[in-house]
Amino acid sequence: MSSKLAKIEKRTAYLLILPSVLLVFSIILFPIFSNIWISFKNVELKDLRIPEPRAKKLVKSINDNPNQIKVIYRLRNSSLTQEITNVKFKDKYPDDIEPISLNNKCQFKSNLLKCELGNWPKKYRKNLEIVFQNINNQEISKKELKSYKPKLSGKSQNILLTYEFTLNNFKKVIKDKAFIDLLSTTFYYTFFGTIGAIVFGILAAQMVNQKFFGRTFMRSVLLFPYVAPVVALAYTWELLLDPTSGTLNNLLINYQIIDGPINLLGQKYVTLNILGFDFKLRLALTTVIIFEIWRYFPLAFLFILARLQAVPKELYEAADVDGANPIQKFLNITLPQILAVISILFMIRFIWNFNKFEDIFLLTGGASGTRTLPINVYQQGFSIGDIGMGSAVSIVIVVFLLIFMFIYFKLLGKRADEN
Amino acid sequence: MKIKNIFTYCFISSLFLFSLICIWKILVTLQGIELTNFNFNKLFIFGIILCAINLLIGKKLNLNIKIILLALLFSIFDYLVSINLPIWYSFGIFLISLFFFNNIKDYDKNFLSKNHSSQKLFFNFLTLFGITLFSFVILFPFYMMLVTSFKTQALLLLNPLDFSINFAQGLPELFKSYFIVFKDYNFGRYMLTSTIVSLGTVIITLIFAIPAAYAVARLNFFGKNFLSTSILIIYLFPAIVLVIPLYTIFSQLGLRNSIEGLLIVYTATTLPVAIYMLQGYFKSIPKELEEAGIIDGQNWLGIIFKIILPLSLPAISSVALYVFMIAWNEFLFSLMFLDRPNTFTLSRAIQFLNVGAETPRQYLMAGSVVVTLPILIIFVYFEKYLVSGLTAGSVKG
Numbered sequence: 077m078s079s080k081l082a083k084i085e086k087r088t089a090y091l092l093i094l095p096s097v098l099l100v101f102s103i104i105l106f107p108i109f110s111n112i113w114i115s116f117k118n119v120e121l122k123d124l125r126i127p128e129p130r131a132k133k134l135v136k137s138i139n140d141n142p143n144q145i146k147v148i149y150r151l152r153n154s155s156l157t158q159e160i161t162n163v164k165f166k167d168k169y170p171d172d173i174e175p176i177s178l179n180n181k182c183q184f185k186s187n188l189l190k191c192e193l194g195n196w197p198k199k200y201r202k203n204l205e206i207v208f209q210n211i212n213n214q215e216i217s218k219k220e221l222k223s224y225k226p227k228l229s230g231k232s233q234n235i236l237l238t239y240e241f242t243l244n245n246f247k248k249v250i251k252d253k254a255f256i257d258l259l260s261t262t263f264y265y266t267f268f269g270t271i272g273a274i275v276f277g278i279l280a281a282q283m284v285n286q287k288f289f290g291r292t293f294m295r296s297v298l299l300f301p302y303v304a305p306v307v308a309l310a311y312t313w314e315l316l317l318d319p320t321s322g323t324l325n326n327l328l329i330n331y332q333i334i335d336g337p338i339n340l341l342g343q344k345y346v347t348l349n350i351l352g353f354d355f356k357l358r359l360a361l362t363t364v365i366i367f368e369i370w371r372y373f374p375l376a377f378l379f380i381l382a383r384l385q386a387v388p389k390e391l392y393e394a395a396d397v398d399g400a401n402p403i404q405k406f407l408n409i410t411l412p413q414i415l416a417v418i419s420i421l422f423m424i425r426f427i428w429n430f431n432k433f434e435d436i437f438l439l440t441g442g443a444s445g446t447r448t449l450p451i452n453v454y455q456q457g458f459s460i461g462d463i464g465m466g467s468a469v470s471i472v473i474v475v476f477l478l479i480f481m482f483i484y485f486k487l488l489g490k491r492a493d494e495n
Numbered sequence: 496m497k498i499k500n501i502f503t504y505c506f507i508s509s510l511f512l513f514s515l516i517c518i519w520k521i522l523v524t525l526q527g528i529e530l531t532n533f534n535f536n537k538l539f540i541f542g543i544i545l546c547a548i549n550l551l552i553g554k555k556l557n558l559n560i561k562i563i564l565l566a567l568l569f570s571i572f573d574y575l576v577s578i579n580l581p582i583w584y585s586f587g588i589f590l591i592s593l594f595f596f597n598n599i600k601d602y603d604k605n606f607l608s609k610n611h612s613s614q615k616l617f618f619n620f621l622t623l624f625g626i627t628l629f630s631f632v633i634l635f636p637f638y639m640m641l642v643t644s645f646k647t648q649a650l651l652l653l654n655p656l657d658f659s660i661n662f663a664q665g666l667p668e669l670f671k672s673y674f675i676v677f678k679d680y681n682f683g684r685y686m687l688t689s690t691i692v693s694l695g696t697v698i699i700t701l702i703f704a705i706p707a708a709y710a711v712a713r714l715n716f717f718g719k720n721f722l723s724t725s726i727l728i729i730y731l732f733p734a735i736v737l738v739i740p741l742y743t744i745f746s747q748l749g750l751r752n753s754i755e756g757l758l759i760v761y762t763a764t765t766l767p768v769a770i771y772m773l774q775g776y777f778k779s780i781p782k783e784l785e786e787a788g789i790i791d792g793q794n795w796l797g798i799i800f801k802i803i804l805p806l807s808l809p810a811i812s813s814v815a816l817y818v819f820m821i822a823w824n825e826f827l828f829s830l831m832f833l834d835r836p837n838t839f840t841l842s843r844a845i846q847f848l849n850v851g852a853e854t855p856r857q858y859l860m861a862g863s864v865v866v867t868l869p870i871l872i873i874f875v876y877f878e879k880y881l882v883s884g885l886t887a888g889s890v891k892g
Contacts, residue, residue: 082715088795089714092706093722096766099703103763104729107740114740124746236743283625294626296878300633303874303881305824307842308863311849312640315856323525323639326655330524330531370632378886401611402618431733434826438846450735457739458831470736481731 108474114467116241121461123235127155129163129196129228131204135218138207142215144176146207149226151193153200160200163230165191169208170220176207196230245468254447262448264358265365265436266429270422272369277376277421278414282406284377285384295381302374310438313367317341344445360444364436368429376421383417384410423484430480431473449473501550503613504602509542511620512595516573518631519591523584527657530580537576545569549599558600566592598623637867644672644861651856672861680858681836682865685844689823689866692754692840696761696822697815700769703762704814708773709799713785723774730767734827737764742831752835760828765818772817772884776810777803809880816877817884823870841866 132150149167153160165182167189175184182191191204210216249255284295301309316323319337328334338346338359346359391409400408433450436442442451449469457466517533524530545565552561570589574580598619606612642658643651650657662669676682710716711723741760742751750756780803788798804811829843839847845862848854874881 085714086716089710089716089719092710092714092795096703096707096770097722099759099763100729100766103741103760104732104737104767107737107744108732110740110744111736114743119743124743126747234747236747279625280629283622283629286622288622288626294630296875297630297633299874299882299885300637300871302885303820303824303870304637304867305826305842305863305870307826307845308640308867309636311845311859311863312636315643315860316636316639321652321655323655323658327521327524330656331533332531375885378882382886399611401614403614427731428733431735433733433735438826450733453735453739457742463739463743466739470739473733474736477732477736481728 111467111470114464115245115471117464118242118244119235119463121463123157127153127158127160127232129160129230130154131226131228133226135221143210143213144207145216146205149204151202151204153196153198155198157198158232159198160196160230160232163193163196163228165193165226165228167226168224172211173208173216174211176209245464248465249468249472258447258449258452261361265361265448266426268365269368269429270425273373273425274376274418274421276369276373277380280373280377281380281384284381298377299374301371306434307438310435314439341440342444358445360440361446364439364446367439368435379417379421380414383414387413423487427480500613504616505543505546507617507620508546508599509539511624512542513539514624515591515595515627518627519587524656525658527654527659534576541572549596553604562593562596562600565596640860640863644857644864645669646857648855648857672857676858676861682862685839685841688839689841692757693819693822695758696765697818699758699762700765700818701815704766704769704773708770708777709803711770712774712777726767726771738827738831745832751832752838754838756832757828761822761825765821769814769818772814773810776807780806813880813884816881820870
């Protein structure tokens with residue numbers, strides 16, 4: 077009896093999860109695996125269009141003879157790169173009409189014109205002309221003829237499904253001189269974005285954890301950058317930072333803090349002189365990181381605040397009795413309590429910043445030294461149009477991601493063991 | 496009482512007062528008023544003097560009278576050193592100094608002789624200043640977005656620092672950009688598409704996720720542990736690694752430029768987190784309730800609909816709001832999949848406006864307000880639910 081129940085339970089469970097599993101499999105897991113397939117192929121954006129045989133039908137009357145008519149089909153291979161094999165042609169005609177003469181490729185049977193047009197190489201263009209007459213010597217209506225559309229079918233090789241593979245994409249990715257730069261930019265962006273967001277998150281959480289007027293309102297306001305759409309925010313920032321008519325530059329010039337406008341999003345390097353040493357700061361990248369921190373510190377804030385509110389008050393009271401100063405209290409009570417949250421936050425944010433695409437894309441488009449790996453996927457795949465290369469870069473991202481995840485789950489497991 | 500303590504107290508307090516005044520001055524400048532100097536030296540030194548006076552008076556005077564007196568002194572001094580400023584500017588200075596002296600009114604000689612008084616002082620001020628600064632830095636871009644949409648191109652170029660709203664021109668003139676954005680740029684249609692896509696994603700995700708989450712939370716089956724860990728792993732895979740294969744597949748299937756395609760992708764990408772959040776909640780519902788349902792002869796459909804769903808409405812609303820937010824804000828897939836203007840979502844439409852011909856920035860900002868406002872209203876209104884959704888789902892973002 078119980079085994080029967082267990083069986084029913086099992087069957088129900090599979091039934092309940094099946095739709096979700098199928099959907100997630102086909103839209104998330106399958107693409108990840110097909111990335112591997114595509115990355116070993118030489119595919120370009122223009123190859124993705126499946127080649128189609130096309131025919132444009134023109135109807136022309138023949139001089140002085142209303143019962144005869146000439147039909148011209150403009151045949152064309154839509155693809156510039158691939159051939160279509162075994163093209164078949166079909167068109168319908170009204171009653172009482174038949175062709176005067178036909179070439180051997182075509183047949184006319186019960187109002188149906190059928191042709192076997194063979195193989196069409198790439199860029200193929202040819203006209204097919206057939207003269208028709210009315211059996212009853214009546215006038216042929218052009219309109220009626222035109223109302224039928226020819227149907228064509230043909231076989232073409234789908235470049236994605238062939239078994240030709242190449243290592244060129246990966247060779248290009250690794251041998252690219254900019255690859256090291258690409259990686260360092262990505263890590264720079266990821267690391268400082270994550271650290272910055274966490275530091276500001278801690279500051280904000282410390283502030284909001286105290287009692288003051290308008291505290292709940294403040295908590296909502298702090299989350300605004302995180303919940304608002306990135307498109308709107310990125311464009312607002314772009315206007316804010318604009319070198320000629322942007323608010324920030326004008327404000328700084330107004331207060332004589334800087335002499336001339338700074339193109340914060342368009343300048344790759346700025347040289348800073350600190351203690352007589354010249355430092356080259358990557359300006360556009362730093363600006364993008366600041367945007368990133370601005371947008372994502374609310375998340376760190378939310379996590380840390382939740383943890384702070386769970387810290388027992390007695391600890392602070394005991395510290396007061398012991399005469400600890402605020403810095404000691406923070407270092408010895410608060411920090412150890414929130415350390416677990418911070419480490420998890422760091423891992424998660426690190427993984428997500430590593431894959432961040434929209435923010436940089438909208439702010440700079442990857443120009444002036446802000447090209448990270450995700451931006452490179454887009455540029456290779458869609459700006460240059462080399463889908464195979466884009467996939468290869470995606471694979472590089474996935475490999476890094478798997479390494480991060482491995483570390484993350486190791487840490488998570490360790491923490492679970494401790495508790 | 497140490498001299499050092501008095502000195503640090505005066506120094507920190509005055510610096511804090513000056514920082515507050517600076518923020519106020521920046522705000523005033525952004526109203527289009529010409530103000531090119533912070534007057535750091537004069538205000539800072541006068542601030543130190545006033546703080547010292549405050550300490551000297553202590554509690555000898557009625558506290559309220561003391562703070563009003565000091566605030567008045569400071570505003571008059573500021574009025575004297577700065578030239579040609581409107582009266583509301585000085586009134587703002589008065590209010591800020593009132594706030595400031597109200598905060599330091601309790602500090603007297605006794606406080607300063609306590610342990611760590613200067614550190615405490617510093618952190619108190621840091622909190623107050625931090626709150627002001629954070630609010631300013633966060634709210635300013637939103638404010639700028641709103642005000643720019645009320646302006647005209649000529650006004651914006653004439654004085655980029657003028658962010659005042661001119662109500663005198665009448666409402667139709669004020670909201671002109673919005674009329675144009677909705678009429679000429681077709682934003683009504685995009686808004687409809689965005690709403691359909693977001694609501695559709697929410698509904699389909701819930702239909703898929705609730706049964707699956709119930710199975711993971713309650714039923715025993717082979718591969719359950721594997722499934723629940725893989726949910727999290729799948730969730731960590733970003734959209735950018737899916738985009739090329741999905742683009743190729745969707746172009747060949749003809750699913751690009753269609754709302755259906757977008758719905759499928761959004762649902763699939765939000766499903767893992769929805770299942771993860773819901774199963775956590777379902778586990779917390781007492782099992783006895785379902786057992787009672789089984790005794791009453793309910794099948795699993797009845798159990799889900801009559802017992803689980805009514806009990807987990809808060810969790811379901813959290814998930815729904817979170818999924819709605821993700822779908823509404825989503826940009827990458829809409830950029831990849833939509834290139835015909837009649838299928839655009841709001842985010843894609845705004846990007847199209849920016850990339851396309853020189854669109855006047857007030858229209859761009861009006862569009863940004865149109866896409867931002869609904870989500871902020873929803874957030875403020877349903878904050879409790881959305882925050883719990885954010886906390887649970889925030890592995891992604």
